[in-house]
Amino acid sequence: EAGVAQSPRYKIIEKRQSVAFWCNPISGHATLYWYQQILGQGPKLLIQFQNNGVVDDSQLPKDRFSAERLKGVDSTLKIQPAKLEDSAVYLCASSRQRTTGELFFGEGSRLTVL
Amino acid sequence: DQQVKQNSPSLSVQEGRISILNCDYTNSMFDYFLWYKKYPAEGPTFLISISSIKDKNEDGRFTVFLNKSAKHLSLHIVPSQPGDSAVYFCAASDSGGGADGLTFGKGTHLIIQP
Numbered sequence: 001e002a003g004v005a006q007s008p009r010y011k012i013i014e015k016r017q018s019v020a021f022w023c024n025p026i027s028g029h030a031t032l033y034w035y036q037q038i039l040g041q042g043p044k045l046l047i048q049f050q051n052n053g054v055v056d057d058s059q060l061p062k063d064r065f066s067a068e069r070l071k072g073v074d075s076t077l078k079i080q081p082a083k084l085e086d087s088a089v090y091l092c093a094s095s096r097q098r099t100t101g102e103l104f105f106g107e108g109s110r111l112t113v114l
Numbered sequence: 115d116q117q118v119k120q121n122s123p124s125l126s127v128q129e130g131r132i133s134i135l136n137c138d139y140t141n142s143m144f145d146y147f148l149w150y151k152k153y154p155a156e157g158p159t160f161l162i163s164i165s166s167i168k169d170k171n172e173d174g175r176f177t178v179f180l181n182k183s184a185k186h187l188s189l190h191i192v193p194s195q196p197g198d199s200a201v202y203f204c205a206a207s208d209s210g211g212g213a214d215g216l217t218f219g220k221g222t223h224l225i226i227q228p
Contacts, residue, residue: 042218044202105157
């Protein structure tokens with residue numbers, strides 16, 4: 001079974017520029033999550049999708065972050081404009097169903113904002 | 115306000131001995147707890163979980179203990195092996211066993227010494 005795929009693995013941008021991250025979950029997984037992990041911290045949930053609907057985006061800074069999951073499969077997370085404090089690893093995870101606590105994480109996309 | 119706390123940033127244990135990783139939580143609504151393991155440049159991987167209706171769950175060399183009155187859980191690894199060297203994250207959920215809105219601790223870096 002193929003794992004969660006994310007790209008790009010690394011991205012360096014200047015502040016105020018924009019960036020987009022892509023995630024392809026495990027086939028058949030209805031729930032998709034985007035987490036932000038700042039160095040030295042644990043992952044923090046940004047947004048959760050169930051199929052193509054948003055379940056929870058309460059911690060997503062909506063003035064600069066946006067995410068979509070068209071057709072309920074792939075997802076894109078965008079940051080525009082980026083700030084220095086957005087430097088982090090952005091982890092995508094998926095789960096087969098929300099009733100199980102096991103998440104399958106991708107390798108992450110490391111963003112550096114200069 | 116950290117709801118899930120891992121107060122030891124790092125822990126060094128000799129190979130073959132027991133590793134004990136601790137986690138405290140403050141939210142009494144949490145009813146499901148998980149441990150994830152993370153190697154450098156990889157996403158976290160699920161290790162073991164426990165429901166609040168239990169006080170112990172075992173899986174091979176890994177055992178998780180839950181003390182609800184103290185709001186404390188611990189992960190025991192016996193015997194510790196070099197491949198166990200990784201960052202371990204404690205996570206908690208209040209969604210009745212599901213993965214919705216997992217709250218992660220900051221992690222403990224376990225180092226197994228030969």
